[in-house]
Amino acid sequence: MTCLEVRELLPELAVGVLSPDDREHVEQHLRWCAGCRKEAADLGQAAATVGFALEPVAVPKGLGDRVVARVRRAAGAPGTPRRARMAAAAVVAAMVAVASLGWGAVMAGRADRFAQRAERAEREQAVALERFQRVLAGVIPGQELPEDETHLGQLAPVAAGSGGGAVLQLISPTILDFVMVIVNGLDPAEGAMPYRVRLVNEGGDVLRAGRIDELDADGGAEVFHQFKTADLTGYATVNVVDSTGAVVLAGVVDQSA
Amino acid sequence: MEGLLAGNEDAVRALYARYARPIFTLGLRLLGSAEAAEELTQDVFLAAWRKAARFDPSRGRLSTWLMTIAHNLAVDRLRRETGATRPHLVLMGEVPELLGPDEDEPLIERDVAIRAIESLSDAEKRLLARAYFGGLTAREIAEADGIPLGTVKTRLRTALIKVRRANQDKERP
Numbered sequence: 001m002t003c004l005e006v007r008e009l010l011p012e013l014a015v016g017v018l019s020p021d022d023r024e025h026v027e028q029h030l031r032w033c034a035g036c037r038k039e040a041a042d043l044g045q046a047a048a049t050v051g052f053a054l055e056p057v058a059v060p061k062g063l064g065d066r067v068v069a070r071v072r073r074a075a076g077a078p079g080t081p082r083r084a085r086m087a088a089a090a091v092v093a094a095m096v097a098v099a100s101l102g103w104g105a106v107m108a109g110r111a112d113r114f115a116q117r118a119e120r121a122e123r124e125q126a127v128a129l130e131r132f133q134r135v136l137a138g139v140i141p142g143q144e145l146p147e148d149e150t151h152l153g154q155l156a157p158v159a160a161g162s163g164g165g166a167v168l169q170l171i172s173p174t175i176l177d178f179v180m181v182i183v184n185g186l187d188p189a190e191g192a193m194p195y196r197v198r199l200v201n202e203g204g205d206v207l208r209a210g211r212i213d214e215l216d217a218d219g220g221a222e223v224f225h226q227f228k229t230a231d232l233t234g235y236a237t238v239n240v241v242d243s244t245g246a247v248v249l250a251g252v253v254d255q256s257a
Numbered sequence: 258m259e260g261l262l263a264g265n266e267d268a269v270r271a272l273y274a275r276y277a278r279p280i281f282t283l284g285l286r287l288l289g290s291a292e293a294a295e296e297l298t299q300d301v302f303l304a305a306w307r308k309a310a311r312f313d314p315s316r317g318r319l320s321t322w323l324m325t326i327a328h329n330l331a332v333d334r335l336r337r338e339t340g341a342t343r344p345h346l347v348l349m350g351e352v353p354e355l356l357g358p359d360e361d362e363p364l365i366e367r368d369v370a371i372r373a374i375e376s377l378s379d380a381e382k383r384l385l386a387r388a389y390f391g392g393l394t395a396r397e398i399a400e401a402d403g404i405p406l407g408t409v410k411t412r413l414r415t416a417l418i419k420v421r422r423a424n425q426d427k428e429r430p
Contacts, residue, residue: 011413012395015388016332041316043414046421048321050389051328052370054286056278060295063281064273067302071269074303173304173330231308 001029006036014043031202031234074176153238153253155183162187163219167238169253171231178226179209183240183249186212186219192242197223199235207235273302276320279366280327286390287331297334301327320366332392373423381416388413 006029012018013026030037149172155165163185170178181197195212207230210223233255240249280301284294304326305312312322374382387393395413399406 008410011410011417012388014417015385015413016328017388017392017394019394020336042421043417044325045317045321046373046417046424047389048324048328049366049370049373049420049424050385051283051324052279052320052366053374054279054282056282056367057285059277059281059298060291063295063298064270064277066295067273067277067299068269070299070303071306074306173300173333176307229307229309 001025003029003033003036006030006033007039010036010040010043013040014047016047151253151255153236153251155181155238155240155249155251157185158247158250163249165240165249165251167251167253169232169235169255171233171255176226176228177230177232178224179232179238181209181223181238181240182220183212183222184218184220186215186221186240186248187242188215188219191244192248194243195221195248196241197225198239198241199232200237200239201234203234205235207232209238212240269302269306272305272323276323277302280323283324283327284331287328288334293334297327297331300330304330328389335392369424373420376419376423377416381412381419384409384412385416385420 006026009018009022009026013023018026026040030040149170151169151171153167153169155167157163163183165181165183167182168180179197179199183195186192186195193213193215197209197212199207199209207227209225212221212223215221236253236255238251238253239247241247277298281294281298284297285291288294288297301323305323308326312319374385377385384398387398388395393401395409396406399409402409
């Protein structure tokens with residue numbers, strides 16, 4: 001899209017009536033065009049001003065307490081069962097492994113039971129994802145995870161590397177974004193450890209998602225990281241790097257899916 | 258904002274005390290029920306806390322940042338629920354009157370909004386309300402009014418720029 005075409009659509013973007021397709025194209029353009037971004041910000045500010053013009057109504061009693069409680073819960077304040085969440089995350093990680101297409105090969109070294117489950121799950125991926133959603137709902141009590149907020153990707157070895165992996169990202173307007181990465185077949189050599197998982201956006205910005213200090217007998221490990229403030233939108237490239245900084249596994253999460 | 262970023266309860270409460278009412282009002286107007294408006298209000302403050310690190314005061318006011326989050330979340334919710342490519346908001350006959358009577362607790366942002374909207378012609382006010390509160394696209398407005406699409410887009414842009422300018426004039430010493 002050219003700047004001229006984008007600017008014609010910016011007023012409708014500002015008031016929220018642009019079609020999803022047009023909005024996506026415009027937002028893509030805004031990522032790199034500072035001039036149009038400035039215009040979009042100005043029009044957006046103006047539109048938001050309009051929202052304040054309504055005659056205010058009273059808010060329900062106790063809503064303030066409920067808002068604070070929800071933020072506190074999301075912030076992982078005392079009372080959040082962190083250990084339980086991590087334990088559940090491990091279960092989820094296993095389910096992602098089962099649900100992701102292509103994992104049959106990566107998991108080949110594992111027990112037959114797992115491989116059979118993987119085959120079955122490949123045929124029934126939708127069902128597995130539904131189960132996965134239910135488990136995640138248990139991980140973060142009181143929250144629902146719409147399917148359109150969870151995104152999957154696969155990691156493949158770079159150059160002559162070995163192993164593979166799967167990635168799940170949650171990108172939500174209401175729940176803290178998180179990433180879950182499962183790897184397998186990594187080299188356990190002392191010189192390669194520890195591995196680190198990084199998320200990269202188109203602009204080259206990097207988010208650290210975790211560190212792998214131990215591998216199981218199959219060179220496998222799981223990483224789960226919930227971001228308190230970062231928004232994972234755009235951080236679609238996932239790299240696993242070894243201790244020297246060399247990328248050993250790489251993949252892209254389909255954030256549009 | 259630092260307090261909000263840290264998940265500080267007092268910071269959340271302070272923000273809530275100042276902005277919950279206009280946000281709940283917008284939710285009620287766009288979503289049509291107190292229950293949905295309450296959910297939206299919770300979502301807005303949670304999203305604000307999550308994205309606090311991204312708020313840049315040099316690029317806009319906190320109030321309009323919050324209202325933008327509220328409007329976007331409401332519109333996205335309506336789209337999700339109806340599966341429509343555009344939100345179905347209030348009926349045309351129910352497009353809100355933008356200039357209400359003064360209330361007991363005047364909000365500076367409302368005063369600013371009303372002054373900015375006063376700078377618009379009646380036709381521009383109605384156009385802005387139909388798009389922002391009514392969810393009508395420029396094409397739909399053009400077809401309903403029998404005027405060229407380009408004219409509607411230009412008028413919408415002009416109205417927004419007038420509001421913006423009125424705000425900037427207000428901000429100048």
